[in-house]
Structure formats: structure tokens, C-alpha cells
Amino acid sequence: MNLTMLLDMACDGFGDRVVVGRRESGLTAAQLRNRAARGAELAQEAEADSIIYLAVNGPAFPVAMFAAAYAGIPLVPLNYRLGVEQLDQLLANHPKAFVIAHEGAHSIIPAGRTVTTPESWLADTDAPTAAGSEPIISDDAAVVIYTSGTTSAPKGVLLRHENLVSYVFGSVEFASAEATSAALMSVPPYHIAAVANVITNLYAGRRFIVLEQFTPVEWLELVRDQAITNALVVPTMLLRILESEAEKSVPSLQSLAYGGAPMPGAVIERAMDTWPTLDFVxxxxxxxxxxxxxxxxxxxxxxxxxxxxxxxxxxxxSVGRALPGIELEIRGPLGDVQQAGHKGRIFLRGDQVSAEYAGIGKQLDERGFFDTRDEGFLDDEGYLFIGGRSDDTIIRGAENIAPAEIESVLQRHPAIVDVAVVGVPDEEWGQRIVAAAVLRDGMNATSDELREFVRSALRSSKTPDEFVFWPELPRTETGKLVRRNVVRQFQTHTAQPAH
Known part of the structure; x- marks a missing residue:
């Protein structure tokens, strides 16, 4: 099974239907295939071993994805918000890549790479392919997505063609969407949801469009202007839409999917009150x-x-019940399968499960199950409740953030002797970032000063929302921070006022 098969099926079933972009200027399935085939030739001419996509989401992204599939090489979408040092490390992993990057990133691309912009990529692929050009069927990875490096350096997750195609077959019916159906994505290309939405909407025959920079007003206007029927948001976006003063009438919208972070109960209830006829997923x-x-x-x-x-x-x-092709187990500390209502670690098995990392290999147990490192439980009818991560990762606005990375920066501030960063529940972001700092005797620091200090080293989404100043942090006798006690103290400990 290969991703090119999905595109071929779409062309055979509804080749003249616009599937990418706006109604008036989008690409049909046939045009997408032609551009992908030409893009594959460009990558082959450059002797590329991968296609790196380092830009905002848009029509160039699906063309790049299928071009990589036709060329028999992986697509590697990178987070364009990363710092130069982090991007340098990831780019070094792909020395022969064909790079599609926004113009501002070209200066950091190592010499010797073929580099283009999304606009030039779309222009260059709008050309005939060589006669007799055929896709290369490869068993290699179709997509490599780097984790956010929550507990260590980012790892490249290898998603093979069979994983992605299995997911599509197990969750979508071919050509099931009406010709007028349209989906709106508001997620960046380096997120798995962006990849999944391209292939599932294409397979269903649904046109998909991307909102590159989310604002509630633009989202609502685009839903109305493009007669969007299906949309995907993260909880933070949904809350901002609901709190916006803009007109919330969305007559074309039929289904609104959400995920990526815990959804506060008050937010989904408010959404269901606002749009009582809408299908929520x-x-x-x-x-x-x-x-x-x-x-x-x-x-x-x-x-x-x-x-x-x-x-x-x-x-x-809850997050509902497992898809038909997924086997799910909740296991206790000793690996024993838990009964309904008992919490434990979530393990998964199925053809769509990759659990494979570049340079590491598959991380499956002896029975072929993958340890998600998420904790949760099943109720007596199989509904899954997520109880939080088993590690200390903060999930803020669908982004996984490692506390240690922020702590490492703050520990370099001359006024700080000790610091702990934790996530606490927040209606808008799912979690907000709070830093508890211990100042050196005789020294002072303000919250604004510390925020700017972090922001100068890390992107703004990793900047703590709040600072508190404590005389000491809870640590074991061996010096290990008891992070759960830090969280607990935000409820019971009266912190000194921020300076």
C-alpha cells in the first residue's frame, strides 16, 4: 500500500473535483497528481533523499507530500517556529534533502541543498511530466515527523505508507463526501493532524483548505465565505472563537472536530449551546x-x-472509543491488564501504529503493543478517559513542552538559585505554564524581567504565564524535584507576592 494509491483512486473517482484550496482557484485531484508527479521529478533531478517542508501550511504542502510519495522518499515537515540551533540539528539529519522553505529561512539552509519557496514550488510543479513517468513504490517511510523533544532531543517518528493507508482505510469511506463538502484545517504542517487531514479528506472526496494564521474573525469569515462543512480546531482555538464578539453564524458548518489537548468541559458545553445542531467530534x-x-x-x-x-x-x-482497527489495553505498573474503571498506562496495537523512530527502530513490546506513556482508564462500555501524561510534559494549546528546557534557561539568570516549571489547568490553553523560583539572598527579579529572559532564548509559547517566588522547592533527600508537590502547592501554599 502506498499513498500514491489514494491519489490515484481520487483521480479515477472524481478527478475533476477541486480537492485543495478555494473553490475558485483550487487544485482538482487530477491537477494535484500532475503536480506531485512533476515535483517527484524535480526531487529526483536533485538526487534528493527526502523533501523537507519548512513553511506555513497551504497548497504547497499536499503537493510536497505526494511528490515525495511518487519519488519514493519521505516528506519531512519541520517546525518553522524552532530556533536556528534546533533547526540546524534537524537539517543536518537530512543532508541530501530537497528543501521547500519560506524565504526568511533560506539563510540557515546549508550550502549544497536545492532550496525553493512554496510559491516557486507551486509554479515549478505546474508543468508536464516526462512521458512514461511512473511512481517509485518504496517500503521506506512516507513521512518523518519530529517529536517536540519533551524528555530528550527530538526524535524522528517514521510513518510508513502502510501505517498511513491503514489509518485512512480504517476511518474514512472512499468518496463518501458530497461534491460541495469542504474542510477547514487550522493546524501547522509539522503536526500529525495536518498529514492525516490531507489524506483522509482527499480519500473522502472533500475539498480541504488551510487557515495559515488563526484568528477567530478570519476563521468565522472563511467558514462562511468558503461554505465550510467540516472543520478541525484545538481547544484553545474553540474558546477564542466562542469569546469573540464576531458574528458566530456558520450555516454551512456541519461537523466540528477537536483534539490535540484536553478540552475543558465548560468550553465544549458552551460550544454545544452556541451551535446546537452541529456534530462535534x-x-x-x-x-x-x-x-x-x-x-x-x-x-x-x-x-x-x-x-x-x-x-x-x-x-x-472522554475521548470516546477505539477505532475498529485498534486494540487498546490499560496496564498497571506490573504490566497486568486493568479492568474497567481502573487507571493505568495506555497501550495500543494496530496496523496504523508505527512506534518507529529514526536510528532507534520500533518500540513495541513482545506482543506488538505500543506504550503511549499516557495514563487513563476505560469505563464499562469502552469509553477512554485520558488521565494525563505519565511524565512531566506540559501540554499547552496542543503543544508538548518540556519543563526542563525552560528551567535550563531560567537557571542561567543570576538572581535565580532554584526553579521548577509545571503545567496547571487552564480553560483557554488546556494548561498554563507556571514557574516557581527561589531567588538568591540579596538579589531581586521581576516577573516581566524573567519572562523576557526566557523569551530571548525560547519561542514565546514556552514563556511562563506566571511566576511565583518561594523560599524553597520540594525536593527529595537526593535532590530530586517532586514536581507533583509543586503543582499541589499552588493550591495550598501561599506564595510570596511576585516582585
Whole structure:
């Protein structure tokens, strides 16, 4: 199975239908295939071993994805928000890559690479392919997505063609969308949801369009202007839409999917009140599982929201039930499978599960299960509740953030002798970042000063939202920080006022 098969099927089934971009200027399935084939030739002419995509989402992204598939090489979408040092390290992993990057990033691309912009890429692929050009069928990875490096250096997750195609076959019916159906994505290209949405919407026959820079007003206007029927948001976006003073009428919208971070109950309830006829879908998945593995569907949402039964009502806070091709187990500390209602670690098995990392290999147990490192439990009808990460990762606005990275920066400030960074619940972001700092005797620092200090080294999304100043932090006798106690103290400890 190969991603090119999905595009070939789309061309055979609805080749003249616009599937990428706006109604008036988008690409048909046939045009997407032609551009992908030409893009593959460009990559082959450059003797590339991968196609790196380092830019915002847009029509150039699906062309790059399928061009890589036709060329038999992986697509590598990189986070354009990373610092120069981090990008240098990732670029070094792909010395023969064909690079599609926004103009501002060209200066950091090592010499000897073929580099173009998304605009030039789209122009260059709008040309005939060589006669008899055929796709290269490869068993290698179709896409390499780098993790956010929450506990160590970023790892490249290898998603093979069979993983991605299995996910599509297990979650979408071919040509099931109406010709007028249109999907709106508001996620960056380096997120697994962007990859998944391209291939599932294409397979369904649904036109998909991207909002490059999210604002509530632009999102609402685009939904109305392009007659969007299906949309995907993260919880932070949904809250901002709801709190916007803009007109919230979205007559064309039929389905709104959300995921990437915990959804506060008050937010989804408010959304269901605002759009009572809308179908809401909560999707849970990981990069290593080729996206979604469990879904809380529209009927589940309505039944839970209307129910007076507290157990059924609670399902509004679940991520639903596993997809048909996914086997799911909750395991205790000793590896024993837990019964309904008992918490443990979530393990998954299925053809769409990759669990494979560049230079490391597959990380599956002896039974072929993948340890998600997420904790949760199943209720007696198989609804999955996520209980949080088993490590200390902060999930802020669907982004995984490593506390140690922020702590490492703050520890370089001359006024700080000790510091702990944790995530605490937040309605808008899922979690907000709080830093508890211990100042050196006789020294002072303000919250604004420390925020600027962090922002100068890391991107703004990793800057703590709040600083508190404590006389000491909870540590074990061996000096290990007891992070859970830090979180607990935000509820019980009266911190000194911020300076």
C-alpha cells in the first residue's frame, strides 16, 4: 500500500473535483497528481533523499507530500517556529534533502541543498511530466515527523505508507463526501493532524483548505465565505472563537472536530449551546499512531450532554472509543491488564501504529503493543478517559513542552538559585505554564524581567504565564524535584507576592 494509491483512486473517482484550496482557484485531484508527479521529478533531478517542508501550511504542502510519495522518499515537515540551533540539528539529519522553505529561512539552509519557496514550488510543479513517468513504490517511510523533544532531543517518528493507508482505510469511506463538502484545517504542517487531514479528506472526496494564521474573525469569515462543512480546531482555538464578539453564524458548518489537548468541559458545553445542531467530534491520537485511534462521535456528545446519569454525562470528558482497527489495553505498573474503571498506562496495537523512530527502530513490546506513556482508564462500555501524561510534559494549546528546557534557561539568570516549571489547568490553553523560583539572598527579579529572559532564548509559547517566588522547592533527600508537590502547592501554599 502506498499513498500514491489514494491519489490515484481520487483521480479515477472524481478527478475533476477541486480537492485543495478555494473553490475558485483550487487544485482538482487530477491537477494535484500532475503536480506531485512533476515535483517527484524535480526531487529526483536533485538526487534528493527526502523533501523537507519548512513553511506555513497551504497548497504547497499536499503537493510536497505526494511528490515525495511518487519519488519514493519521505516528506519531512519541520517546525518553522524552532530556533536556528534546533533547526540546524534537524537539517543536518537530512543532508541530501530537497528543501521547500519560506524565504526568511533560506539563510540557515546549508550550502549544497536545492532550496525553493512554496510559491516557486507551486509554479515549478505546474508543468508536464516526462512521458512514461511512473511512481517509485518504496517500503521506506512516507513521512518523518519530529517529536517536540519533551524528555530528550527530538526524535524522528517514521510513518510508513502502510501505517498511513491503514489509518485512512480504517476511518474514512472512499468518496463518501458530497461534491460541495469542504474542510477547514487550522493546524501547522509539522503536526500529525495536518498529514492525516490531507489524506483522509482527499480519500473522502472533500475539498480541504488551510487557515495559515488563526484568528477567530478570519476563521468565522472563511467558514462562511468558503461554505465550510467540516472543520478541525484545538481547544484553545474553540474558546477564542466562542469569546469573540464576531458574528458566530456558520450555516454551512456541519461537523466540528477537536483534539490535540484536553478540552475543558465548560468550553465544549458552551460550544454545544452556541451551535446546537452541529456534530462535534473529539479525536485522540499520537504521531506514532498515524493520528486518531479513538473517537467520541456526535451521537456520543449529544447523549452525554443531555443525560442526567452522572456516569453517561461524564463521557463528554472522554475521548470516546477505539477505532475498529485498534486494540487498546490499560496496564498497571506490573504490566497486568486493568479492568474497567481502573487507571493505568495506555497501550495500543494496530496496523496504523508505527512506534518507529529514526536510528532507534520500533518500540513495541513482545506482543506488538505500543506504550503511549499516557495514563487513563476505560469505563464499562469502552469509553477512554485520558488521565494525563505519565511524565512531566506540559501540554499547552496542543503543544508538548518540556519543563526542563525552560528551567535550563531560567537557571542561567543570576538572581535565580532554584526553579521548577509545571503545567496547571487552564480553560483557554488546556494548561498554563507556571514557574516557581527561589531567588538568591540579596538579589531581586521581576516577573516581566524573567519572562523576557526566557523569551530571548525560547519561542514565546514556552514563556511562563506566571511566576511565583518561594523560599524553597520540594525536593527529595537526593535532590530530586517532586514536581507533583509543586503543582499541589499552588493550591495550598501561599506564595510570596511576585516582585
Amino acid at each position: 473529539n479525536a485522540y491520537g499520537l504521531t506514532e499512531t498515524s493520528s486518531t485511534v479513538a473517537v467520541l462521535g456526535p451521537d456520543d456528545h449529544r447523549a452525554a450532554y443531555r443525560s442526567q446519569d452522572p456516569f453517561e454525562r461524564a463521557r463528554l470528558g
